[in-house]
Amino acid sequence: xxxxxxxxxxxxxxxxxxxxxxxxxxxxxxxxxxxxxxxxxxxxxxxxxxxxxxxxxxxxxxxxxxxxxxxxxxxxxxxxxxxxxxxxxxxxxxxxxxxxxxxxxxxxxxxxxxxxxxxxxxxxxxxxxxxxxxxxxxxxxxxxxxxxxxxxxxxxxxxxxxxxxxxxxxxxxxxxxxxxxxxxxxxxxxxxxxxxxxxxxxxxxxxxxxxxxxxxxxxxxxxxxxxxxxxxxxxxxxxxxxxxxxxxxxxxxxxxxxxxxxxxxxxxxxxxxxxxxxxxxxx
Amino acid sequence: xxxxxxxxxxxxxxxxxxxxxxxxxxxxxxxxxxxxxxxxxxxxxxxxxxxxxxxxxxxxxxxxxxxxxxxxxxxxxxxxxxxxxxxxxxxxxxxxxxxxxxxxxxxxxxxxxxxxxxxxxxxxxxxxxxxxxxxxxxxxxxxxxxxxxxxxxxxxxxxxxxxxxxxxxxxxxxxxxxxxxxxxxxxxxxxxxxxxxxxxxxxxxxxxxxxxxxxxxxxxxxxxxxxxxxxxxxxxxxxxxxxxxxxxxxxxxxxxxxxxxxxxxxxxxxxxxxxxxxxxxxxxxxxxxxxxxxxxxxxxxxxxxxxxxxxxxx
Numbered sequence: 001x002x003x004x005x006x007x008x009x010x011x012x013x014x015x016x017x018x019x020x021x022x023x024x025x026x027x028x029x030x031x032x033x034x035x036x037x038x039x040x041x042x043x044x045x046x047x048x049x050x051x052x053x054x055x056x057x058x059x060x061x062x063x064x065x066x067x068x069x070x071x072x073x074x075x076x077x078x079x080x081x082x083x084x085x086x087x088x089x090x091x092x093x094x095x096x097x098x099x100x101x102x103x104x105x106x107x108x109x110x111x112x113x114x115x116x117x118x119x120x121x122x123x124x125x126x127x128x129x130x131x132x133x134x135x136x137x138x139x140x141x142x143x144x145x146x147x148x149x150x151x152x153x154x155x156x157x158x159x160x161x162x163x164x165x166x167x168x169x170x171x172x173x174x175x176x177x178x179x180x181x182x183x184x185x186x187x188x189x190x191x192x193x194x195x196x197x198x199x200x201x202x203x204x205x206x207x208x209x210x211x212x213x214x215x216x217x218x219x220x221x222x223x224x225x226x227x228x229x230x231x232x233x234x235x236x237x238x239x240x241x242x243x244x245x246x247x248x249x250x251x252x253x254x255x256x257x258x259x260x261x262x263x264x265x266x267x268x269x270x271x272x273x274x275x276x277x278x279x280x281x282x283x
Numbered sequence: 284x285x286x287x288x289x290x291x292x293x294x295x296x297x298x299x300x301x302x303x304x305x306x307x308x309x310x311x312x313x314x315x316x317x318x319x320x321x322x323x324x325x326x327x328x329x330x331x332x333x334x335x336x337x338x339x340x341x342x343x344x345x346x347x348x349x350x351x352x353x354x355x356x357x358x359x360x361x362x363x364x365x366x367x368x369x370x371x372x373x374x375x376x377x378x379x380x381x382x383x384x385x386x387x388x389x390x391x392x393x394x395x396x397x398x399x400x401x402x403x404x405x406x407x408x409x410x411x412x413x414x415x416x417x418x419x420x421x422x423x424x425x426x427x428x429x430x431x432x433x434x435x436x437x438x439x440x441x442x443x444x445x446x447x448x449x450x451x452x453x454x455x456x457x458x459x460x461x462x463x464x465x466x467x468x469x470x471x472x473x474x475x476x477x478x479x480x481x482x483x484x485x486x487x488x489x490x491x492x493x494x495x496x497x498x499x500x501x502x503x504x505x506x507x508x509x510x511x512x513x514x515x516x517x518x519x520x521x522x523x524x525x526x527x528x529x530x531x532x533x534x535x536x537x538x539x540x541x542x543x544x545x546x547x548x549x550x551x552x553x554x555x556x557x558x559x560x561x562x563x564x565x566x567x568x569x570x571x572x573x574x575x576x577x578x579x580x581x582x583x584x585x586x587x588x589x590x591x592x593x594x595x596x597x
Contacts, residue, residue, distance in 0.1 A: 126573055
């Protein structure tokens with residue numbers, strides 16, 4: 001084995017790792033400190049002698065209270081959660097079906113369809129949002145949650161399909177063949193034998209899809225106009241800044257509260273998320 | 284009662300026959316494939332292919348909000364081509380994509396190599412390293428904007444008290460500084476994606492290779508350059524392609540961090556297209572602006588597909 005001296009381990013491992021950790025996590029720490037810092041302390045310029053930027057001696061719940069009582073923030077949280085759940089569910093159904101068909105069934109044009117779906121994976125929202133806003137309005141979906149529940153799957157279905165196609169290919173065909181010999185229909189074998197085996201893959205795709213829809217911004221910004229229908233990212237941007245004034249305490253409280261649900265879901269399913277993330281680029 | 288019961292009884296065999304007919308149909312691979320693919324394909328055609336064609340059409344007309352406009356040929360593209368703000372936005376986009384990708388790759392690779400060792404609390408460190416990628420970009424970009432605040436910046440405070448600066452740094456109030464700040468924030472957000480995917484690649488490399496190379500007297504740098512890097516190249520290329528597409532078409536980070544300012548110096552193609560197409564309502568011009576991203580994205584995707592084909596051939 002490679003044996004390392006102590007100072008070398010510090011130099012090559014502990015110090016860089018510590019720098020990475022601070023760089024990665026400091027903005028979140030800063031978010032949290034700001035959210036609990038009273039206004040009087042918040043707006044002290046960086047040159048003032050008594051500034052203690054890294055902690056606060058008088059934590060306050062004032063910003064959180066203001067956020068929950070004077071803005072539609074709870075409603076935004078609920079909207080985001082609902083939209084993320086519904087669009088994830090739609091994408092999982094479509095992605096599981098399409099992934100199975102592309103991995104297992106032989107039909108003309110399957111390779112072309114696989115490639116076409118992969119290409120839609122790489123079309124960014126910023127290329128489409130202008131005409132899509134008109135299409136959504138013409139369908140009478142503008143300013144309703146369905147505008148997002150139906151458009152978010154366009155971002156999610158391609159990678160769900162891609163990820164699950166890879167997963168289905170790893171499941172041995174014999175499993176299905178046995179079920180068919182025992183008299184199961186093709187559809188029945190798929191739903192009752194293959195899908196249960198694929199649950200870890202479906203869960204990975206689902207967690208990844210959920211975090212992606214929580215993060216989406218431009219469609220929500222363009223399609224939703226009523227304050228009470230907005231998602232958390234759009235609500236924070238458009239409603240918490242009045243005129244040119246930034247209420248940093250409330251903004252950071254909003255950022256903190258808006259991050260908690262998705263961080264919680266992630267923390268429970270880290271391993272599945274990582275599988276989804278690494279699988280999403282493997283193909 | 285009797286009549287209703289009779290009707291239900293009569294309906295049952297017919298229904299059963301219909302179900303078995305459908306079952307028989309689904310036994311055909313072709314029919315089953317079409318049934319399974321339809322829902323996904325309908326959504327993708329309706330909300331990706333159709334708006335894409337519409338974007339092409341819009342870009343050739345003078346459409347604006349409340350006015351369908353008329354066909355104007357390539358006027359919108361010519362106008363964009365000669366627009367100095369757009370020229371700067373395009374250069375910014377290339378600059379932003381280039382540097383952010385380099386930093387994400389270098390730092391992500393370094394982080395992956397660090398995380399590949401065994402140490403205490405490894406799982407929790409790895410999990411927390413992914414946080415910037417999980418937390419909605421808009422929300423974390425606000426935290427960065429607050430850290431870059433001209434009057435209350437914590438970074439100015441630290442640098443001042445360490446004696447490195449005597450006057451505050453103009454993080455977001457100067458165009459060049461602001462572009463670099465955007466590169467830093469994008470690197471911060473995207474680095475975990477590189478690190479975790481490269482780490483998954485690293486874990487497939489057998490440690491025996493490294494030990495063999497070490498016994499032959501190869502230094503750590505040589506081991507990385509001649510063993511790890513070539514083996515990791517396929518994963519690296521795919522991750523870079525994904526990241527380039529995301530970064531080149533980025534919107535949210537700049538929208539929150541600078542809003543394109545000061546004085547339109549930090550626009551990306553996407554944020555400028557939003558300003559023209561949505562904020563000013565010039566839909567045709569906005570669509571033309573965003574289509575300028577297409578050739579670059581197309582080239583990247585084409586490269587990716589060719590590469591995948593070659594991998595499959597081997």
